[in-house]
Structure formats: C-alpha cells, structure tokens
Amino acid sequence: xxxxxxxxxxMSSRAALTNDVLEDQYVNLPSKIFKSWxxxxxxxxWQSLLFKSFLVSLVVAIPLVIYFSITNxxxxxGIINVFLVPLILGSLAVSKLNEKRLMIRQxxxxxxxxxxxxxxxxPNVDPRSWDLIALHINQHxxxxxxWNTPGFFYDGHLVYAWFKPIRAYYIANEEQDRTVSTENSxxxxxxxxxxxxxxxxxxxxxxxxxxxxxxxxxxxxxTASLMTNSNQSxx
Numbered sequence: 001x002x003x004x005x006x007x008x009x010x011m012s013s014r015a016a017l018t019n020d021v022l023e024d025q026y027v028n029l030p031s032k033i034f035k036s037w038x039x040x041x042x043x044x045x046w047q048s049l050l051f052k053s054f055l056v057s058l059v060v061a062i063p064l065v066i067y068f069s070i071t072n073x074x075x076x077x078g079i080i081n082v083f084l085v086p087l088i089l090g091s092l093a094v095s096k097l098n099e100k101r102l103m104i105r106q107x108x109x110x111x112x113x114x115x116x117x118x119x120x121x122x123p124n125v126d127p128r129s130w131d132l133i134a135l136h137i138n139q140h141x142x143x144x145x146x147w148n149t150p151g152f153f154y155d156g157h158l159v160y161a162w163f164k165p166i167r168a169y170y171i172a173n174e175e176q177d178r179t180v181s182t183e184n185s186x187x188x189x190x191x192x193x194x195x196x197x198x199x200x201x202x203x204x205x206x207x208x209x210x211x212x213x214x215x216x217x218x219x220x221x222x223t224a225s226l227m228t229n230s231n232q233s234x235x
Contacts, residue, residue, distance in 0.1 A: 030153070037154055040151065040154050048096065101152070104141065110146070111166070111201075112200055113137055114133070114159070115201055115204035118163065118207055118208055119207045121133055122210070123208065124214070125215060127156050129211075130155075133156060133159050134154075138152050163204075163208070
C-alpha cells in the first residue's frame with residue numbers, strides 16, 4: 001500500500017471537513033459580500049475622510065458649473081477650476097490608501113501573522129486555498145486597529161500575491177539567511193526576534209512547498225507515480 005498516497009487522501013479528507021465546518025465564515029470575505037472589486041474598493045475608500053471630502057466638493061462643484069454655464073458663461077472658466085479641488089482630494093485619498101496598504105504589508109508583525117497562517121493551513125497554488133487566511137488576516141488587522149474595516153484583502157488571491165515575492169526572496173537568499181539567523185539567535189532580544197521571524201518564514205515556505213507538491217500529485221497522480229518509480233530505480 002502506498003502510505004504517502006493514503007496520507008494525502010487523509011489530509012484531503014480533513015481539509016474538506018474543515019472547509020465544510022468553516023464555510024459559513026467565508027460569507028464575511030469581501031469577494032462574497034461585494035458584486036465586484038470596484039464596489040469593494042469604493043467601500044474601502046469611503047472609510048477615508050479625504051474621500052468623503054472629495055465627494056462633498058464634487059457635489060458642490062457640479063451644480064455651480066451648471067448654474068454659471070447658463071447664467072454667466074464668462075465665469076464658467078473660473079468655476080471649472082473648482083473641479084480641481086475634488087480631483088486633488090480624490091487623488092490624495094487613493095494615494096493615502098495605497099500608502100497605508102503598503103505599510104501594512106511591510107510590517108513584520110503582520111508578515112509574522114501571514115507565516116503562522118500558512119504554517120497552520122498549508123495553502124497551495126490554488127488561490128481559493130488562501131481565502132481562509134485572507135479572512136483571518138482581515139479580522140486581525142481590523143481588531144488591531146490597523147485597518148478601518150475587516151476587509152483589507154478582497155480575497156485569497158491577493159494574500160497569495162503578497163506571499164509570492166517573500167518566498168522568492170527567501171529562496172534567493174536562503175543560505176545567507178541561515179547563517180545570519182544562527183548568529184542572531186545567540187545575541188540580543190531584538191536579534192532573537194529577527195531570528196524567530198526568519199524561522200517562521202522558513203517554516204511557512206516549507207509548508208507551502210509541501211502543500212504545492214501534494215496538490216500537483218493529487219491533480220496528476222499518474223505523473224507522481226512515474227516520478228516515484230523513477231526515483232526508486234537504481235542509477
């Protein structure tokens with residue numbers, strides 16, 4: 001009997017059971033709440049005071065342009081400049097939102113949360129396997145006061161996109177990280193925190209890699225069987 005195959009089947013059964021139990025939680029994911037990414041993005045922007053100011057100034061500017069275009073066309077050119085105010089406010093709102101998102105993604109505490117979720121749930125290349133992680137991180141950021149809504153990530157696809165460059169950097173610098181981590185583990189508290197961070201990153205990458213291997217073996221069992229037989233054959 002192929003023990004690895006049985007183990008993968010048991011893991012798949014447990015994962016399916018877990019997904020069934022947690023299915024009701026997915027309704028809180030933004031991709032399940034909003035009809036499109038654009039409506040979600042507008043909702044997130046609405047939480048910004050700058051964006052609210054943009055809408056108010058736009059509501060004021062439109063009637064003024066209409067009124068003066070009828071009564072006094074000469075002043076129309078000057079009134080059109082009123083549109084610059086809402087445009088500036090709108091641009092600032094989008095810029096600030098993106099800047100805050102970047103800061104959150106670069107924060108080590110939030111990255112640690114990502115690593116721990118990956119170690120726990122072992123997602124793979126299917127973006128849907130990241131939805132539960134997106135849900136948990138969204139709730140974490142909201143409860144910690146880092147984001148105004150429990151909807152930082154639209155869905156698991158964006159969490160996966162967040163992890164990909166982290167994994168790529170780890171693979172490219174794995175040997176250097178291992179050497180520095182061993183040295184840092186013997187030093188100050190700050191360096192021990194850095195060591196812990198790198199250990200979580202290592203475990204997260206390993207958990208993901210193993211999950212990806214299992215995923216492709218499940219998708220293409222014949223190829224996996226041929227590779228196993230090839231590895232067992234004498235050279």
